[in-house]
Amino acid sequence: xxxxxxxxxxxxxxxxxxxxxxxxxxxxxxxxxxxxxxxxxxxxxxxxxxxxxxxxxxxxxxxxxxxxxxxxxxxxxxxxxxxxxxxxxxxxxxxxxxxxxxxxxxxxxxxxxxxxxxxxxxxxxxxxxxxxxxxxxxxxxxxxxxxxxxxxxxxxxxxxxxxxxxxxxxxxxxxxxxxxxxxxxxxxxxxxxxxxxxxxxxxxxxxxxxxxxxxxxxxxxxxxxxxxxxxxxxxxxxxxxxxxxxxxxxxxxxxxxxxxx
Amino acid sequence: xxxxxxxxxxxxxxxxxxxxxxxxxxxxxxxxxxxxxxxxxxxxxxxxxxxxxxxxxxxxxxxxxxxxxxxxxxxxxxxxxxxxxxxxxxxxxxxxxxxxxxxxxxxxxxxxxxxxxxxxxxxxxxxxxxxxxxxxxxxxxxxxxxxxxxxxxxxxxxxxxxxxxxxxxxxxxxxxxxxxxxxxxxxxxxxxxxxxxxxxxxxxxxxxxxxxxxxxxxxxxxxxxxxxxxxxxxxxxxxxxxxxxxxxxxxxxxxxxxxxxxxxxxxxxxxxxxxxxxxxx
Ligand SMILES: Nc1ncnc2c1ncn2[C@@H]1O[C@H](COP(=O)(O)OP(=O)(O)OP(=O)(O)O)[C@@H](O)[C@H]1O
Ligand SMILES: [Mg+2]
Numbered sequence: 001x002x003x004x005x006x007x008x009x010x011x012x013x014x015x016x017x018x019x020x021x022x023x024x025x026x027x028x029x030x031x032x033x034x035x036x037x038x039x040x041x042x043x044x045x046x047x048x049x050x051x052x053x054x055x056x057x058x059x060x061x062x063x064x065x066x067x068x069x070x071x072x073x074x075x076x077x078x079x080x081x082x083x084x085x086x087x088x089x090x091x092x093x094x095x096x097x098x099x100x101x102x103x104x105x106x107x108x109x110x111x112x113x114x115x116x117x118x119x120x121x122x123x124x125x126x127x128x129x130x131x132x133x134x135x136x137x138x139x140x141x142x143x144x145x146x147x148x149x150x151x152x153x154x155x156x157x158x159x160x161x162x163x164x165x166x167x168x169x170x171x172x173x174x175x176x177x178x179x180x181x182x183x184x185x186x187x188x189x190x191x192x193x194x195x196x197x198x199x200x201x202x203x204x205x206x207x208x209x210x211x212x213x214x215x216x217x218x219x220x221x222x223x224x225x226x227x228x229x230x231x232x233x234x235x236x237x238x239x240x241x242x243x244x245x246x247x248x249x250x251x252x253x254x255x256x257x258x259x260x261x
Numbered sequence: 262x263x264x265x266x267x268x269x270x271x272x273x274x275x276x277x278x279x280x281x282x283x284x285x286x287x288x289x290x291x292x293x294x295x296x297x298x299x300x301x302x303x304x305x306x307x308x309x310x311x312x313x314x315x316x317x318x319x320x321x322x323x324x325x326x327x328x329x330x331x332x333x334x335x336x337x338x339x340x341x342x343x344x345x346x347x348x349x350x351x352x353x354x355x356x357x358x359x360x361x362x363x364x365x366x367x368x369x370x371x372x373x374x375x376x377x378x379x380x381x382x383x384x385x386x387x388x389x390x391x392x393x394x395x396x397x398x399x400x401x402x403x404x405x406x407x408x409x410x411x412x413x414x415x416x417x418x419x420x421x422x423x424x425x426x427x428x429x430x431x432x433x434x435x436x437x438x439x440x441x442x443x444x445x446x447x448x449x450x451x452x453x454x455x456x457x458x459x460x461x462x463x464x465x466x467x468x469x470x471x472x473x474x475x476x477x478x479x480x481x482x483x484x485x486x487x488x489x490x491x492x493x494x495x496x497x498x499x500x501x502x503x504x505x506x507x508x509x510x511x512x513x514x515x516x517x518x519x520x521x522x523x524x525x526x527x528x529x530x531x532x533x534x535x536x537x538x539x540x541x542x
Contacts, residue, residue, distance in 0.1 A: 049439065051435060051438060051439070068441075069438055069439050069440075069441050071441065074439070075439055077432070077435075079432065081432050081433060081435070081436050083433065083436065083451070083454070084531050084532070085454040085455075085457075085531045086531075094436070094440060094450075095439075095440040097446075097450075124530075124531045125531075126531070144440075
């Protein structure tokens with residue numbers, strides 16, 4: 001279980017990026033974090049990844065406090081961040097250097113196959129399209145078999161079609177080993193397609209505004225009326241989170257609880 | 262430094278240019294020769310036609326006979342070997358020092374704060390200004406010459422390396438952090454490959470300066486070397502010998518730069534550079 005307790009981050013320049021953010025995330029859950037620009041989503045993810053230390057509060061994974069990158073936690077950034085001097089296969093195997101070569105090769109081959117890029121193994125990153133590069137980044141994170149995978153707007157730089165493709169793909173991959181996914185996004189539809197719970201944040205300072213449980217069975221039909229209702233629900237919450245006259249919502253909904261309208 | 266992962270993937274087709282690739286590959290350097298060759302030819306014809314006596318600016322044919330004469334007497338080889346070994350040793354020392362200090366100052370902020378201001382101040386001194394001091398300290402012979410060349414090579418290598426390390430993309434370093442690389446592994450697997458392109462450029466700049474400084478060094482009293490040929494040609498009024506030495510400088514300088522480029526090319530195959538896009542790969 002991933003537990004965030006009153007995570008607060010004040011940057012050295014005095015920006016209050018995150019204020020007492022708490023959440024409890026079960027193993028295998030898919031969480032979407034959504035909110036206006038600058039409300040601390042990336043800050044939150046970096047704290048969970050152990051890339052930056054929180055100013056106050058703690059992040060624990062199965063009781064273990066995270067202060068530095070943790071072997072069970074992987075992250076996919078907004079950009080692929082492939083190492084340009086390694087081939088695609090070597091990029092994917094980058095985090096596996098401790099494994100014996102044969103096993104590494106085997107796992108990389110499987111991961112490549114899984115993201116549909118088996119024919120690109122020996123190619124340099126510069127020869128990939130944006131979507132292919134992001135798939136390599138996904139494979140690189142997944143091949144280490146993380147228990148928790150953090151994704152910071154992983155598909156935002158892609159066109160709508162590729163994005164939808166990769167969302168479905170991510171769900172397939174998730175179904176394999178069921179890691180915890182924490183996904184930051186700006187895309188309401190993406191949040192509703194993927195997540196069990198959507199956490200809506202609000203800025204100045206960044207904090208949790210509302211939590212919405214999406215109790216739709218998978219695979220989800222993007223055209224179903226209920227899907228639309230959830231989308232509208234998230235959208236309204238998002239709108240209200242940006243309206244400064246609305247006080248912080250406190251209500252947390254139980255899974256399966258009634259919708260508020 | 263790379264970890265090779267073998268996979269049974271279908272071979273990637275090499276991109277084909279429209280024309281036969283070997284033809285373009287041959288034609289490209291020839292294109293560069295067009296201008297100097299036609300200028301040389303024009304001058305040769307002018308002198309041959311009697312429009313100029315070619316005494317101060319010798320025609321190519323005269324330069325060639327001078328080179329041939331020097332080569333036949335074995336003198337040429339001696340001069341070339343002398344100059345080459347001076348450049349080689351000076352370059353080696355300069356690169357070693359520049360790499361060591363540049364690496365340390367780029368990596369450790371404390372070392373940078375401590376050492377960099379001094380190096381920057383020394384850099385402001387025109388390197389030739391060291392000559393009298395080097396001669397006093399190290400004598401007129403090889404040591405002072407090699408030292409001058411090493412100083413010339415040191416600065417671009419040092420600057421290039423510190424600059425490259427400081428500008429390594431934080432985003433890529435974070436990839437290393439996420440995979441929990443230790444300090445040495447971070448250097449070997451992230452920093453080293455990331456700085457390599459800029460480092461190679463600084464080596465080539467350093468080599469160019471090395472060739473510049475060997476001339477200066479050989480001006481300060483040498484009894485052999487290509488720089489000596491220049492001075493000798495001036496003192497005895499033999500412009501053909503001067504031009505011959507210049508031509509040889511140009512050829513060897515270009516050749517060493519080319520060797521450096523060839524030697525480092527395999528390390529930089531991954532680069533997505535402008536040159537590659539315009540088809541110069
Ligand atoms: N390294 C930093 N130093 C100082 N302030 C920062 C730093 N990173 C982010 N901030 C500030 O912290 C706040 C939250 O930033 P963060 O990147 O977490 O927002 P975000 O929710 O991810 O926004 P976006 O949706 O635009 O990516 C912003 O006001 C930003 O200016
Ligand atoms: Mg962000």
